Amino acid sequence: MLAALAHSALMPRNAAVLPFPAEPAQHTRQPGPQVMNFAQDSGIYEEGDDATYFYKVVSGVVRTCHFSADGRRHIDAFYHVGEIFGFELASEHRFSAEAVTDCVLLPCHRHGMEEAAALDGVAIMHLYTYAMRQLDRARAHSQLLGRCNAMQKLGVFLLELSARKGDAEIELPMTRQDIADYLGLTVETVSRTIAHLEKDGVICLMRARHIVVKDRDRLEDLAA
């Protein structure tokens, strides 16, 4: 069991990885019949739905979000290939989930996971590790929202996307509105801030959704 912990420590910091269901599904060119397809902007589940299933992203990007009484949307997180979302402690989902792009998802039955955990110490250790990683992510996000101005928020956001891809060239899967709702800004501010970064030569805006990080150091200074 402690070996499982040690192993976890070696995994990438923010990865949302669970060992179930079996990995093969994401490696096959033709995903088995157990995967589901979701069109861009379609809902996967809604806040308050029974959390019977959680999902692993096989391809595409997913957002989890919450709508407040006055109609404003808060995006809690984006989930990329290989990541897990929708796993809850409570019986209901606390956020809605929607497809940012066309997606292939692998739905996993929650009770299956819990039964596996009951039988298998390693499985539950993974559950725990998953929860703690998500926690780190959520805390980092709180810090970003609480302490930073628009420029810093965008800086961190772009650096994260770039780091995830391991490349200075970023293809944004989400709209400006998505970015705004994730960073606690408005579309206009996101747009203006990106324009400002381009004017300063920190990034190059090839197309609206295609950005190249020109000066990573300066971006990191901003994001500090």
Added chain:
Amino acid sequence: MLAALAHSALMPRNAAVLPFPAEPAQHTRQPGPQVMNFAQDSGIYEEGDDATYFYKVVSGVVRTCHFSADGRRHIDAFYHVGEIFGFELASEHRFSAEAVTDCVLLPCHRHGMEEAAALDGVAIMHLYTYAMRQLDRARAHSQLLGRCNAMQKLGVFLLELSARKGDAEIELPMTRQDIADYLGLTVETVSRTIAHLEKDGVICLMRARHIVVKDRDRLEDLAA
């Protein structure tokens, strides 16, 4: 094991409870020699310290925080009696912890916990439950920081304190600066917003640290 899950579901939503160490310590009038005392504003651990110990609050209030390069402080969370803080996935603490008031804390050895978890399915289930509860808390905080104005932030903050105590009369253990750093505001804005709430008759400011919620409904409307 599933019984343990069901039990967890009955516990208060945001409680940060772990079964270790044994509960008796918090019930004795004279805590045993294993507890530690911390004076107000003293540091418990610093960001980057080895996360050898985590802590349970026996009395007092603790804040976990992070200092950014430009000297600004972000308070991640406040921990009250019975709650656990400083439990990490990584080997180092990601935040500093400080005593908001004079505190009595019960330090717990991390490896002790992990060994217990390795041997005991219920123990690790509690670990998992703890992590997921903290996650809910962190996500709610992100939402608050990302989507709300000063008035709404203060509304939610005061309602939480009031709910925790189960009383409309609140004794604030923290300074305005603490509140500001927790809500992503400045001291001045916190002070002004509280004054505004008082002028509107929503709260009554007995002393700076002693607030009575006069009109809970209106406060909830603000906080929505």
Added chain:
DNA sequence: CGGATTGTTGATTACTTTCAACAATGGTGG
């Protein structure tokens, strides 16, 4: 009592939002 800390209040500034208009893009059907 006196000094330091904490909290309040006022005036000004800065940043972000809001409102508005327009440009670019992408998908669809003729």
Added chain:
DNA sequence: CCACCATTGTTGAAAGTAATCAACAATCCG
């Protein structure tokens, strides 16, 4: 294949909210 329309993104001007700078009041300790 192109034109058209809806969606998405950008930019400008004005307004609003919170931050900053500054001064003062209240409170807490020694």
